[in-house]
Amino acid sequence: MTDSIVANSLTSSTAVTCDNCNLGNLCIPKGLNRSEIDALELLVNRNTLIRKGAALYHAGSPFKGILALRSGSAKLIHHDRSGHEFIVDFTLPGELLGFDGLTSLKYNCTAIALETVNFCRLPEHKIAVLANNSPSLSHVLLQRSSSQCDQQVQHMLLNRRSxxxxxxxxxxxxxxxxxxxxxxxxxxxxxxxxxxxxxxxxxxxxxxxxxxxxxxxxxxxxxxxxxxxxxxxxxxxxxxxx
Amino acid sequence: MTDSIVANSLTSSTAVTCDNCNLGNLCIPKGLNRSEIDALELLVNRNTLIRKGAALYHAGSPFKGILALRSGSAKLIHHDRSGHEFIVDFTLPGELLGFDGLTSLKYNCTAIALETVNFCRLPEHKIAVLANNSPSLSHVLLQRSSSQCDQQVQHMLLNRRSxxxxxxxxxxxxxxxxxxxxxxxxxxxxxxxxxxxxxxxxxxxxxxxxxxxxxxxxxxxxxxxxxxxxxxxxxxxxxxxx
DNA sequence: CGCAGTATTGACCAACCTCAAACACTGTGG
DNA sequence: CCACAGTGTTTGAGGTTGGTCAATACTGCG
CATH class of the missing domain: 1.10.10.10 (Winged helix-like DNA-binding domain superfamily/Winged helix DNA-binding domain)
Structure with a gap:
């Protein structure tokens, strides 16, 4: 049995592109047209590896973009003054994270890998550029952000019950x-x-x-x-x- | 003492525009330039009144845009199957609401006025149009949405304490x-x-x-x-x- | 095999909930 | 202006859920 919630289907060494990525339409490109996806290709950093226990990003560090988990999972944590950690969310393969950095351009939470993680990054400085050329991308990002918010609300509701x-x-x-x-x-x-x-x-x-x-x-x-x-x-x- | 958390400073009958609005840079126009604000003027429905206990919008109803509270306050509620209501957030004057409708184009929550409320609306069908012409607006919306999310996180953290x-x-x-x-x-x-x-x-x-x-x-x-x-x-x- | 981290199980206890009753405030109509 | 109803708020008594602490078992790994 695999060590991961999911088996990473990409074991070959061929370059991964948005086109052949196993995330399919779960990732950012969903809703974009052909030429927009091609533009995205050029901007996304691919295939970064992080191992269990390591951070994908730290609270307080400058916003470096939105990440898409290709395999493995992570926890989003928040530290209070006394150093106690609160888990805000878990991120599963195919899900995006990093929205907590959009507002202030600093990450609000720390993201820790729960197992070895493989992810893509849409760098911050390209988000604005892209948004100008591709209004659909802004829209997709807005939807994703708002969807994250809905999820937070669901989580909060859950945490009021027995x-x-x-x-x-x-x-x-x-x-x-x-x-x-x-x-x-x-x-x-x-x-x-x-x-x-x-x-x-x-x-x-x-x-x-x-x-x-x-x-x-x-x-x-x-x-x-x-x-x-x-x-x-x-x-x-x-x-x-x- | 006024019946409201805030006194509504607008008692004259002159037309309210984004330009002379008392919300200042707390509202959507923050970060937009002159011509962008002028464009916004034409799109915003102004000066709608809702009285205590009435709904600004209902969960499940089609998304009709982002609202800005000019005076009065509201509660955002979510109903579970058994009809019990959960308050997700309170909205104070100058704050925006309606982001819970962006994802699915249906409102997720019901917004109820806690006292007489005066608000503006940026209609849904114009958001996409505007976003095309004014990338800054998309950015502002994205920041607001993401900021709402941060607030949800804060709320959730609070609700884990004594x-x-x-x-x-x-x-x-x-x-x-x-x-x-x-x-x-x-x-x-x-x-x-x-x-x-x-x-x-x-x-x-x-x-x-x-x-x-x-x-x-x-x-x-x-x-x-x-x-x-x-x-x-x-x-x-x-x-x-x- | 043994160690360290993680998970399970039990006993006890405190924070908070529920139920119930009294009290205060608001607005309405006489 | 007062009486009254209706709602919202306060206060009390007792019970329950879930927390804390501690001991024990399990798991994975070198």
Whole structure:
């Protein structure tokens, strides 16, 4: 079994272009026409590798562009004064990150790889240039940004509910996001620790463990360490009916 | 004392234009040049009035544009299946709302006036047109959207802390936002109910009351019904040191 | 094999919620 | 101007969820 939530399908050494990229229309080019994609090709830095535990960018550092995860996953964290970290979001393969740097041109959060990560970058200084020539790109970026915001709202709503509902919601959303990207929706690997999940959901990691155990006892899931199988999606949904 | 968090300075009947609007550079035109602002003039619907309790827009209804509050305040709410409402955000005068409709072209939330509200609208069908002619506008919109997202993150972080920290943070942020718009920072009217505050902060409204009372006993604030005075900002900050 | 990090499980406890009742404020009509 | 209804706010008592601390088990890796 692969170490990653997903297997990276690109093992050959041929150059990766937006054209042959496995992200398909999940990435920025979605909604752009041929010539616009060609223009994008010239601007995107490709195939950067970062390994588990390393940062894709740091809070406070100057905005260097929007990133697209090609494989691997990451956590977006925010530090308070006392140094305690809060996980704001997880980023799955095919998803974009870096929007937290757009406003002030400094990143707001730190992005840490949860496993080896392969990503593309659309550099900051080219975003403005591109936006002038290609209004659709501005529109795509705006939509993505606003969509990120919607997701934040969803997360916030989830975090107002009971611990059981949070865990159920967490599992189901992860499942949905993986499904949307073509991965198995009912069986996958949790690339983040219980600690991370608890932090993200605003509950203690022991509580995450207990609830996972309880869900397993109820035959809703099977959980062994990081390997998760959803056995009864319907009942799981009962816990989380937004 | 006025019934509103702010007094609406526009009592004359002369036409309001982006040029003479009291929102100044808090509104969309910020960062645009002269001719761009002039173009905007022609596109913005001005001076719409909505009274307390009425909706500025409904969740699920088609996106009709970005709104700018000229006076009065509003709450952004989200309903779950069981009909229970969750307050996602409050909007103060001078702030924009409607970004929750950009992604899917349907509003995600319902916006309800907390008191009589006067607002402008930048209609949806003109946003794309304008973006073509004025790349700066796209940029401004993108920044605003991304800034909304940052705020959501801040809210989420706040909602992971203790009830006391949440209330302290709520008061201090409200104060900051009002200050940024030129209103008194240490004495203002809470246009929302305790119920709304509790909902927003993810705590019971009784807890909000109790903590307000406690803060008053500690000489941090003076609270009488909706009228709030901050007596000791420093100590209040101690409760909320992010 | 052993170590370090991670996950599970249990016992106890505190923060906060729920329910209930009293009280205050607002606006309305007499 | 007062009485009253309706809503919003405060205050109290008791219960529950989920946190904390601590001990134990598991996993992956050198």
């Amino acid at each position: 611990a059981e509902e949070r865990v159920a919601g967490f599992i189901l959303r992860l499942s949905e996001r993986l499904k949307a990207r073509g991965y198995a929706e009912l069986e996958f690997r949790l690339s983040m620790s219980r600690e991370d999940i608890g932090n993200y959901l605003g509950i203690a990691h022991e509580t995450v463990s207990r609830i996972m155990h309880y869900f397993q006892a109820q035959q809703l899931i099977e959980i062994k360490s990081k390997h998760l199988k959803i056995k009864n999606k319907k009942k799981l949904l009962d816990f989380y009916s937004v | 009830a006391e920290e949440r209330v302290a943070g709520f008061i201090l942020r409200l104060s900051e936002r009002l200050k940024a718009r030129g209103y008194a920072e240490l004495e203002f009217r809470l246009s929302m109910s305790r119920e709304d505050i509790g909902n927003y902060l993810g705590i019971a409204h009784e807890t909000v009351s109790r903590i307000m009372h406690y803060f008053q006993a500690q000489q941090l604030i003076e609270i009488k019904s909706k009228h709030l005075k901050i007596k000791n900002k420093k100590k209040l900050l101690d409760f909320y040191s992010v």
